[in-house]
Amino acid sequence: MKMRTRNLLAVLAITLLFTACASEKQLEEIIQQSNEEETTTLEESTQPDEPVVALPGLPDDVAGYTQWLKLNAEPIPPAPGGDPHNGTKNVHVNQTRDTIAPNGIQQFPYPDGSIVVKEASRPGKDYVGLIAIMRKKAGADPDHNDWQFIEYVRNAPDAEFSVIAEGRSCWGCHAGVKDIDYVFTELD
Ligand SMILES: *[C@@H]1O[C@H](CO)[C@@H](O)[C@H](O)[C@H]1NC(C)=O
Numbered sequence: 001m002k003m004r005t006r007n008l009l010a011v012l013a014i015t016l017l018f019t020a021c022a023s024e025k026q027l028e029e030i031i032q033q034s035n036e037e038e039t040t041t042l043e044e045s046t047q048p049d050e051p052v053v054a055l056p057g058l059p060d061d062v063a064g065y066t067q068w069l070k071l072n073a074e075p076i077p078p079a080p081g082g083d084p085h086n087g088t089k090n091v092h093v094n095q096t097r098d099t100i101a102p103n104g105i106q107q108f109p110y111p112d113g114s115i116v117v118k119e120a121s122r123p124g125k126d127y128v129g130l131i132a133i134m135r136k137k138a139g140a141d142p143d144h145n146d147w148q149f150i151e152y153v154r155n156a157p158d159a160e161f162s163v164i165a166e167g168r169s170c171w172g173c174h175a176g177v178k179d180i181d182y183v184f185t186e187l188d
């Protein structure tokens with residue numbers, strides 16, 4: 001929401017600037033150029049067979065996770081007084097709404113093969129700096145509903161992600177929501 005407002009303000013400021021110092025003709029050219037750019041981007045992003053590439057350092061099976069079903073309707077803000085996954089978060093799963101919430105009511109457990117991906121932008125940063133993943137693999141860990149936990153971090157927008165923690169260090173908290181299959185965030 002804040003970002004959007006900021007972008008809007010930026011556009012407004014630029015528009016005002018151009019109205020002040022560019023002739024009408026120049027302004028038209030600029031608008032036309034930016035329209036052309038927009039069209040190109042749109043066409044590129046709708047190419048059906050364009051490969052979806054994972055962020056650097058992340059496994060291929062989470063490439064394109066931003067297009068999966070998002071569980072939270074609004075970004076999840078940093079938890080006050082300490083946040084295990086410090087930042088503003090979104091949680092995606094590679095399932096459809098109909099599969100996990102038939103008739104609009106979420107069912108548990110998640111189906112075998114589910115992948116839950118949480119991205120977080122660190123407080124004050126505007127790029128994804130943390131990726132936490134839960135993968136459900138039949139037989140992998142019957143004591144924890146067969147979820148495999150792993151978390152990656154990076155400290156710059158173009159840096160590679162690397163593993164920071166996995167497994168045992170993650171169960172402690174997530175066991176607190178065992179009754180909803182270890183996944184805190186419920187489908188909005
Ligand atoms: C979260 O990150 C911010 C900024 O990087 C830092 O100031 C704060 O101490 C962190 N909070 C926790 C609970 O780790």
Ligand SMILES: *[C@@H]1O[C@H](CO)[C@@H](O)[C@H](O)[C@H]1NC(C)=O
Nearest residue numbers: 061094095096112113114115
């Ligand atoms: C989720 O991803 C896993 C691993 O790629 C795959 O085995 C599974 O079929 C996917 N599930 C759905 C519903 O796309």
